[in-house]
Structures are given as structure tokens and as C-alpha cells.
Amino acid sequence: MKTELNFSDELSGKIALVTGGTKGTGKAIAQRLQAAGATVITTARNKPEDGDQHLHFISADLSQPEGTSKVVHEVLGKFGRLDILVNNLGGSDTPGGGFAVLSDEDWESSIHTNLLAPVSLDRGFLPQMLDRGSGIIIHIASIQGKLPLHDSTLPYAAAKAALINYSKGLSKEVAPKGVRVLTVSPGWIMTESSERMMERISKSSNITIDEATQSVMTALGGIPMGRPAQPEEVAELVGFLVSPRAGYLTGTEFVIDGGTIPTV
Template sequence: MDFNFENELAGKTALVTGGTKGAGKAIATRLLQAGATVITTARNKPEKQQDRLYFIAADLSKPEGTQQVVNQVLHEFGQLDILVNNLGGSETPGGGFAALSDHDWETTIQTNLLAPVRLDRGFLPGMVERGSGVIIHIASIQARLPLYDATLPYAAAKAGLVNYSKSLSNEVAPKGVRVLTVSPGWIKTENGQAFLEIISKARNISIEEARQSVMDGLGGIPFGRPAEPEEVAELVGFLVSPRAGYLTGTEYVIDGGTIRTI
């Protein structure tokens, strides 16, 4: 097969949730560079929006937010070919299980598990009807390597997302739709830097010591550093492309070697 890597997504429409910063922004940029029409979503419009990227303001942690995005994308663009469920995160307090309320669990699961489920449900019928489409679920190595002190609900939600993604793939692969999971380890982002600052202040240690403490908490990163957002984006760019046309139902871990088991 011959592929034009520079324009391999021409004619495709892609949605990247949480696509205004961090890995989401890098993924959106990567798909745009490959020729796709790219839509991003977040709660608030970024101060500086990249040219040629369409934006929809929506709170995807709520059912009405996901429905708004589905309706607007289908109304304005007609169809969706690529869905990257990148939105995710944890805002729960540290302190283990006893510090977590029902609200902490519910809001984390809404954002990290139910938002992708609802968006898939909104866009999959069109993909199945056309016999083509790609869905990427951005999970986390915490699905296998949970950090119980601070992100227990997040880890549980991402574990659920990995399981759901595999199950969904089994259902829709015979209908021409590919479903894949990408599980990053620690990514160098603005939110990650803010997390280090919180640790630094809480423990009265330097940022470098905070960074090392996170790496130690993960059991170390053999590659010696967190991933750059663009490195995660490059993997996603390949997986949604025609070059990956036979790949589905698989989880791809990109963690610099953090998980030590096979």
C-alpha cells in the first residue's frame, strides 16, 4: 500500500476532547497537520486558539454537555470519522480511601469513563452505518499502576475505560470501526507542573525533589523523564491513520518503561 503521510487524513473529520492544552492540544495539532478537519472541546475557550481548529465549549462531565457536542458536530460537519476521547483528570484530595466522598467518586467517573461512553454512543451509529471510523480512548497506566494516596477514583475509572474499550472493539470491529486504547504514563504538561508545585508546597520540598518523588511513586521511569505531549500525539496520529488499518482492540502503553511487567 502507498500512503501519503503528510496528507493521509485529508477529508476526515476528527474530534479531540480536552484538546486545548497538554496532550490533547498536541494530538489536535498532529491530526491537523495530517490533513484532517479537527474540532476540539473543553469547558472554556482557550485564550489563544490555534488557526484552523474548530472549538466547542462544553462540560463533558454532564450528559447534556456530551449531547451538545454530538448535536453540534453532526449538524455543522455532517459526520465524524475520528473520535479521540482524551478528556480526563483527577481533582480528588489525597489521603487514601477515607478522604474520598461519593461526590469525588461520581465526578471522576463522569469525566473519565461516562463522558467517553456517551460520546461513543452518539457518534458510533454513523460510523457503523458507513462501515468506517476510529475511536481512541486515552486511558492511563494508573489502570494497572494505581496511586491510592491521591488518585484512586481516577485509576478505577481508567481501568473501567480500558475494559470498556476492549469490549466495544469486539462489538464494532466486524462493522468496520476500529477502537483502540492509548495509556500514557506521566506526561510533561502544565497540569503536571501545577501538580509538582502542590507537592512542593505541601511537603516543603523543591520542585526537583517533588518531580523525583513522583517518579519514585511510579517505581521509577527507566527512560528518565516524563513523555512530551508530542510523543503521545505521534502515537495517536499513527493509530488513526490508514497505516494502522488492521489494528483494533489493543491497548498501547507509552510510559518510558514505567510498567515493569509484560
């Protein structure tokens, strides 16, 4: 007889923040934590038109120090504490063409968004976690931290590699004081943004959507599972890691890439 698992209340009473939590993987993570009973706060530059009324929203540009300060002050001012911090915000908008076309501004923007924003939020929320001897921080990195793509996302890959290293170091400092720090490194995720990219590739190359998807997987060196991840699959991993079921896990990087990385 199959037993249905029910984790609908395992985060009851917990306050969680998911950065970049209004779309894509961040939205899936926010919904997963909410489904487990947490009170969830999300951040983004702009409030989505189809936002979930049950999710608390803070408008902030986390690529700027003022944005991270605003989020810390509003969360602690309204809720008094934060139990779970999911640093999901990240991305790259640097041009293709390799190292020679990248400006100082391209590097600085990527490093601020993908490394310094999480560092700043950690610094803002950690003191109250340490005072209580309890808290969980998840850093969403990327397999590009180990498998960089040089053509257009080199600054992003470098920042994510630094985030993975920082996350490990931070975990060693705060684990003895009751705070768990973990890293989740996804491979290619089929978000709405990825779907639009497949449509553009399909149209520009006069190929089908499936062929466009295969071309991207080939560029990544192949995905043994034969497909990208769904946002909900990454969210399910995060949901487990922040739960009491993962209470002995800290300082570890969890790769969820369908087998993309070809090495051990």
C-alpha cells in the same frame, strides 16, 4: 541516505474530534491530527485565550449528559459526520487521604468524567460510523488502570480500568462492521499542569525542580527512561493509530510510559 517521512496529507478529508483538546496532551493530539490534514474539532468547558484559529471549538461540560449531547448534535449538524473520535478528556481532582476521605460525589464525578463521558460520545457518534462502515475511536486511559495510586486518585484509576475493559469489549462488537477502537494508556506526561506541580513541590519542599521531578518518578516506582513523556510523544502515537498505516490494529491497549509498569 536518510528518508524524511511526510504524513502531512494522510488524514486529508477526515473529520476528527479531540475532547479536552485545548491544552496539554489533548492540544498536542489536535495539532498532530491537523498537521496530517484532518479537520479538527476540540472541546473544553472554556475557550482558551490562545486558541488555534484553524481548530473548530465547542464549549461543553462533558461531565454532564447535556454536554455530550451538545457536542454530538453540533458536530453532526455542522460537518455531517465524524471519522475520528479521540476521547482524551480525563483527570482527577479528588482529595488525598485514601478511601476514607472520598465521598460518593468524588466517585461519581470521576466516573462521569473518565468513563461515562467517553461512553456517551461513543454512543452518539457510532451509529453514523457503522452506517458508513468506517471510523476510528481512541480512548485515552492511563497506566493507573493497572497501577493505581491509592492516596488521591483511586476513583480515577478505577474509572480508567473500566474504560480499558469497555474499550476492548466495544472493539469486538464494532470491528466486524468497519470501526476500529483502540486504547492509549500514558504514564506521567510533562504537561504545563505537571510543570506547575513541580514548581509547587519545589517551593514547598525547598528542593530543585529536578529533585521534585525525581521525587514523583520515585513515587511511581521509577521510570526506566529517566523522564516523563512529552505531550507530543503521546500525540505521535495517536497520529499513527488513526492513520491508514495502522489499519489492522483494533482492540489493543498501547502503553506509553517509558517503562514505568514493572510487569509484562
